Amino acid sequence: xxxIDPHVHMVSRVTDDYERMARMGCxxxxxxAFWAGFDRGSVDGFRDYFRQLTEFEPNRAKQYGLQHYCxxxxxxxxxxxxxxxxxxxxxxxxxxxxxxxxxxxxxxxNKNTKxxxxxxxxxxxxxxxxxxxxxVHTPHLQDKYKGxxxxxxxxxxxxxxKAEHVLIDHAEExxxxxxxxxxxxxxxxxxxxxxxxxxRAADIIEMYGxxxxxxxxxxxxxxxNPDAVPNxxxxxxxxxxxxxxxxxxVYDNPLEFFRQSKRFRFTPPGGAASPEG
Amino acid sequence: xxxxxxxxxxxxRDFLEIRxxxxxxAAALDRIDRAEGAERVRNDGRLVQIRESLRIxxxxxxxxxxxxxxxxxxxxxxxxxxx
Numbered sequence: 001x002x003x004i005d006p007h008v009h010m011v012s013r014v015t016d017d018y019e020r021m022a023r024m025g026c027x028x029x030x031x032x033a034f035w036a037g038f039d040r041g042s043v044d045g046f047r048d049y050f051r052q053l054t055e056f057e058p059n060r061a062k063q064y065g066l067q068h069y070c071x072x073x074x075x076x077x078x079x080x081x082x083x084x085x086x087x088x089x090x091x092x093x094x095x096x097x098x099x100x101x102x103x104x105x106x107x108x109x110n111k112n113t114k115x116x117x118x119x120x121x122x123x124x125x126x127x128x129x130x131x132x133x134x135x136v137h138t139p140h141l142q143d144k145y146k147g148x149x150x151x152x153x154x155x156x157x158x159x160x161x162k163a164e165h166v167l168i169d170h171a172e173e174x175x176x177x178x179x180x181x182x183x184x185x186x187x188x189x190x191x192x193x194x195x196x197x198x199x200r201a202a203d204i205i206e207m208y209g210x211x212x213x214x215x216x217x218x219x220x221x222x223x224x225n226p227d228a229v230p231n232x233x234x235x236x237x238x239x240x241x242x243x244x245x246x247x248x249x250v251y252d253n254p255l256e257f258f259r260q261s262k263r264f265r266f267t268p269p270g271g272a273a274s275p276e277g
Numbered sequence: 278x279x280x281x282x283x284x285x286x287x288x289x290r291d292f293l294e295i296r297x298x299x300x301x302x303a304a305a306l307d308r309i310d311r312a313e314g315a316e317r318v319r320n321d322g323r324l325v326q327i328r329e330s331l332r333i334x335x336x337x338x339x340x341x342x343x344x345x346x347x348x349x350x351x352x353x354x355x356x357x358x359x360x
Binding site: 112141142143144145146149150153172173174200203238 | 290340342343346347349350351352353354357358
């Protein structure tokens with residue numbers, strides 16, 4: 001089955017992963033800007049990173065037949081530095097119109113601090129001003145529930161951002177209902193220990209349905225599985241779910257969400273590129 | 278297909294994995310007990326959370342995954358914007 005991984009950090013993965021993902025049916029990846037594992041020293045570090053996301057990585061993905069899309073931001077972890085964050089937010093428009101950019105992400109909260117909220121709100125204002133899609137990171141572990149509720153509060157304060165243009169990622173059982181009740185898209189991240197599993201993702205879809213929901217690997221520089229989405233496919237098949245339902249979650253839904261970006265262009269496997277993706 | 282037979286299928290399919298994970302948890306708790314100073318951590322907040330979670334697992338009420346996640350979550354404060 002063809003699938004799209006809507007949240008994966010390919011800059012931190014080797015080409016073996018591209019090869020493996022392609023063999024398992026991956027046709028496209030969407031890569032949010034994230035924390036590199038260390039705090040970058042200056043806005044120039046972000047300039048170089050955005051070049052990597054918009055120039056080098058799409059070419060690397062192409063070698064394996066994958067289409068590569070990305071998101072831009074200063075991540076929640078580094079957002080504690082408000083002055084650097086403002087420099088990065090001012091830099092983002094230079095890169096926003098590059099062809100593989102889908103919008104702003106992964107913005108969000110990390111430890112739910114006042115500075116993180118300030119930077120999150122300023123990203124949202126940029127997204128509203130430019131009509132961009134938004135991909136949101138919700139915090140890890142004990143911070144997730146509180147942070148998700150705070151994020152939803154802040155999003156509600158931006159009536160100029162359409163709910164259907166926002167993906168709230170890394171949701172789990174205690175946050176999914178809040179995300180759906182607020183009208184947003186919901187991402188389930190299949191990541192060892194700190195986030196969801198293929199089985200729990202299947203459970204959540206059985207409880208809430210397959211509308212407005214995506215699954216992703218968020219594979220990065222830590223222990224993580226770029227084959228997480230195929231593992232989810234296998235779990236759903238094991239439970240007897242119809243292929244149409246599985247395909248909806250892993251292929252149709254990402255396309256439906258991404259198509260809202262004015263820059264999105266996608267060539268279906270074996271087909272010609274459509275003008276509007 | 279009746280709900281009872283579907284639940285039976287789920288139980289048949291998942292029993293061994295559930296069993297393995299419970300044994301892992303049991304072994305981990307034994308490991309803590311065997312370690313030096315075990316009595317000093319008995320009331321560590323994390324162990325209190327673990328015991329509360331095990332209580333939830335043993336309950337007949339639903340939404341166990343959600344309730345266990347809430348045990349390990351900081352509370353949301355509706356007035357968080359106020360200084």
